Amino acid sequence: MTTTTPSTTPSPAPASDLRTLLETHDPRRRRTDVLMRVLITGAFVLAMVPLVSVAWTVLSNGLERFNLDFLQYSMRGVYGGMDAGGIYHAIVGTVEITLFATLISVPIGLLAAVYLVEYGSGALARAVTFFVDVMTGIPSIVAGLFAYALFAVVLGPGVKMGVVGSVALSVLMIPVVVRSCEEMLRLVPNELREAALALGVPKWLVVVKVVLRTAVAGIGTGIMLAIARVIGETAPLLITVGVVDSINFNLFDGRMMTLPVYVYRQFQQGLVPCTPGDTACIPTVNYDRAWAAALTLILIVMLLNLIGRLITRFFAPKNLG
Numbered sequence: 536m537t538t539t540t541p542s543t544t545p546s547p548a549p550a551s552d553l554r555t556l557l558e559t560h561d562p563r564r565r566r567t568d569v570l571m572r573v574l575i576t577g578a579f580v581l582a583m584v585p586l587v588s589v590a591w592t593v594l595s596n597g598l599e600r601f602n603l604d605f606l607q608y609s610m611r612g613v614y615g616g617m618d619a620g621g622i623y624h625a626i627v628g629t630v631e632i633t634l635f636a637t638l639i640s641v642p643i644g645l646l647a648a649v650y651l652v653e654y655g656s657g658a659l660a661r662a663v664t665f666f667v668d669v670m671t672g673i674p675s676i677v678a679g680l681f682a683y684a685l686f687a688v689v690l691g692p693g694v695k696m697g698v699v700g701s702v703a704l705s706v707l708m709i710p711v712v713v714r715s716c717e718e719m720l721r722l723v724p725n726e727l728r729e730a731a732l733a734l735g736v737p738k739w740l741v742v743v744k745v746v747l748r749t750a751v752a753g754i755g756t757g758i759m760l761a762i763a764r765v766i767g768e769t770a771p772l773l774i775t776v777g778v779v780d781s782i783n784f785n786l787f788d789g790r791m792m793t794l795p796v797y798v799y800r801q802f803q804q805g806l807v808p809c810t811p812g813d814t815a816c817i818p819t820v821n822y823d824r825a826w827a828a829a830l831t832l833i834l835i836v837m838l839l840n841l842i843g844r845l846i847t848r849f850f851a852p853k854n855l856g
Contacts, residue, residue, distance in 0.1 A: 590833075597830030600823040606831070610780040610792075616807035616816035622828050624782040628791035629835070632697050632776065633766050635786055636704035641758055643705075644712025651713075652720040653742055670710040678706040679771025686775075695777035697786035700793070703771040708761045715757025719750040752847040759843035763836050769795040794832045801825035 608621035647667070651660055682703035686694050723746050731741040747754070777790035778800060801821045809816035817823070 593826060593830050593833060596823075596826035597828075600827040601830055605824075605827055609782050611782075613780070616809050616813075616818060616820050618815065618817055618820065620820075620824060622794065622797055622824075622831060624780070625792040625794045625797040625828065626831065626835075627782060627784060628697060628776070629766065629793045629795075629832070631784070631786055632700045632772070632791065632793060633704065633762060635698065635701040636708055636765065637758070637762060639701060639705040640708035640712050640761065644709045644761075645716050645754070647709075647713045648716035648720055649742060649747075651717055653738070653746065667710045667713050670706070671714065673706070675703075675707060675768050676770040676774070679703045679774040681706060682771065682775050695775060695790045696788065697776055697783070697791040699775035700772045700791070701786065703775050704765040704768060707765050707768065707771075711761040711764050712758060715760060716750075716754050719753030719757060720746060722753065723749045755843050755847035759840050762839055766836060766839075767795050767832060769799050772796050773799070794828055794835075798825045798828045798832070801828065 605621040606626070607623050608619070609624035610620045611624075613620035647663060651663060655663065679700075682699050683694075685702065686696070686699045727745050727749060728741055731745050732738070736744075772793050773796055776793060776796070778796060779790040779792050783789050783791045801824045804821045806818050806822075807816060807820060809818050
């Protein structure tokens with residue numbers, strides 16, 4: 536009877552053991568590894584310093600006045616150092632103007648990205664790419680002047696409406712949407728396109744059902760980044776939308792207030808000269824409102840990003856098999 540000798544082939548060593556062995560026999564490799572760890576950790580800490588500093592400054596200065604009354608009242612009838620007033624009108628203006636700008640920018644930007652990735656070639660594609668690159672570097676004040684001039688030609692000089700601000704923000708959003716969507720579409724494997732085309736599916740249906748469906752998570756993230764890019768713009772909105780203390784829900788009629796302009800205006804007004812002994816007057820009330828409005832703007836951006844993450848997670852394909 537023959538007996539089987541158990542195999543004595545050693546199992547491969549873990550990667551961590553191999554690294555430890557190499558470092559033990561090569562001091563130079565060990566020093567290089569330690570140096571790179573220190574540099575990477577230092578770069579991370581250095582990048583976090585301004586983020587933590589800004590967050591702490593806004594929170595410490597804005598929490599005092601950030602309450603329900605501040606969110607549900609406007610500045611109508613508020614003057615001097617009164618302990619009153621809020622940002623309800625600015626929240627309404629910011630949300631409406633930004634959403635309408637998104638409705639303008641997303642279809643144009645997404646279709647331009649689809650053209651560049653799926654159909655574009657030759658001089659036209661190169662021209663579109665060139666102009667998108669140029670638009671990416673346009674100063675925000677130029678976008679505001681463009682939108683104001685466009686509507687002034689039709690409606691006359693001095694026009695200030697929410698829709699004009701939306702057009703100005705869309706000029707800034709479109710190149711960001713094009714670039715982000717283009718990169719996401721290029722990440723879709725060509726094998727998926729070829730498999731669908733081999734089954735006789737039309738090209739446009741491949742783009743809609745396969746390419747866009749696969750890249751929906753990245754596209755959603757790119758759109759959220761574009762919104763975050765423009766929601767804090769001040770200069771174009773000062774030119775196109777103006778300043779108002781009352782609530783205005785109509786994008787197509789009259790001026791509207793936005794959170795960035797509200798913060799700018801409150802800081803511009805500065806300290807309030809209060810009469811000695813007047814306990815109802817708060818000298819720093821304008822600064823307090825500005826910090827609380829800045830905190831609100833940050834929270835809105837965080838909420839939009841959270842909504843974007845949830846949407847992309849819901850629509851993202853579970854698998855590609």
